[in-house]
Amino acid sequence: MSPRDLEPAADDEGPALVRPYALVRGRTRTSRTDATPVESIVVTTHLGSSASVPLERGTILRMCETPHSLAEVSALMHLPVGVVRVLVADLEGEGYVHINLPAARHADGSVDRVLLERVLAGLEAL
């Protein structure tokens, strides 16, 4: 799929014909106990690749054949993060996507030292 397929219609200047939250029937909460962080990376599974899913949900599955963060999906689809969160949580529940969450914190809330060292090495190599 070319990136162009992911572009919102360029001539779409008017208001959306469907209010964004109607896509998720007004839901702002998901099955996850915590809201999925905005940087979480969404990856379409093999099951999702072969599924025939229409509309916005299908667009997410095609887009996330290449991993994209929740924030990127939101921006590319011109949908609020809150809506994408619900759509993606549903897709995860159906086995169509996997969500790579950020590394967990230590019990005291501190960040893992090894992770920080990996970030540091990565930045220094830029």
Next chain:
Amino acid sequence: MTWLDVPDPFDERADAMPVKLVVCGGYGAGKTTFVGAISEIVPITTEAPLTELSIEIDTGAVATKVATTVALDFGRISLDSGLVLYLFGTPGQARFRFAWDDVTRGAIGAVILVDSRRVQDAFPSVDFCEARGIPFVVAVNRFAGSLQHDLVEVREALVLDDEIPVLGVDARSRADAKGTLIALVLHALHNTD
């Protein structure tokens, strides 16, 4: 929206792990410029986390729940070994503070950008990071060739602990942005000792 047209260096590693830093500061301090200086994508804007916010309607005693969104800028840096670093700019205006918790949750650190002519605009960001225990560095954006002594004045004005790094930067400079992020991660590492 042209950034999709450029080759995407983010390879298709399905195991990519996200890491997040936030860029805070007052309105106009240069947050989007800073993110754009180092991001591999042109900073893009999404509508920020939906938050249900209770507001008092001043014409009566009724508290009303309203759905609120706010524009949110972010950029991306693919690091080696499958880490993808996201830089999120927090909305600068105080009225958007309700969004900060959602955006900053899980961040490994924060860059607080300061316009040395309006240091007071950074007060809410410093308060926020200190209260949440988010490691941060202060980057003073040199808009008009401001001098080194500004850094001391900024440190005093913000009442910063001695170990908090304060750097002078040109927010348009990739090298300065990179140096600031490295200083931040080093500072965060120091905090884990």
